[in-house]
Amino acid sequence: MASPQELGKAFSQTYYGTFSTDRGALFKYYHPQAMLTFEGAQVSGQEAINQKLTSLPFQQVQHVVTTVDVQPVPACEGAIIVQILGQLKTDNDPPHGFVQAFTIFPINGAHLIVNDMFRLVLHNA
Secondary structure, X not given: OOOHHHHHHHHHHHHHHHHHHOHHHHHHHEEEEEEEEEOOEEEXXXXXXXXXXXXXXXXXXXXXXXXXXXXXXXXXOOOEEEEEEEEEEEOOOOOEEEEEEEEEEEEOOEEEEEXXXXXXXXXXX
C-alpha cells in the first residue's frame, strides 16, 4: 500500500498528464457527485465538471508542479487531501502560478476526487 505522499504525487502526475493530453478524459477521476470550484465558479457532478474543464478557452496547457503537500483524512481510511502549487502555461500566454487542492477518497477500489478547488495566483498592482 502506497503512503499518502506517494499516492498524492502519483495522482498529481496522472491528473496533470491527462489534463495536458486529453481533458475530456478527466471526468473518470471524479466521483459522480464531486464538486469543483474553478476560479470561484462552482459546479457539481461528473458531467458538469467535464463540461467546465473541456470548455476552458485554450488548446494547449502545460503544468509544472512545484510542490505537492498531502495529508491523510483521519475520518476516512485511505482518503487524502492534496494541495498542489505550480505554474501553468496555456497556448502562447506567459506562465501563471496556480494552486489546486483535491480531496480524494477510496471508493470501490479506486481513488476518486470528491472536491477540487483551483485558483490562479495573480497579483494586481
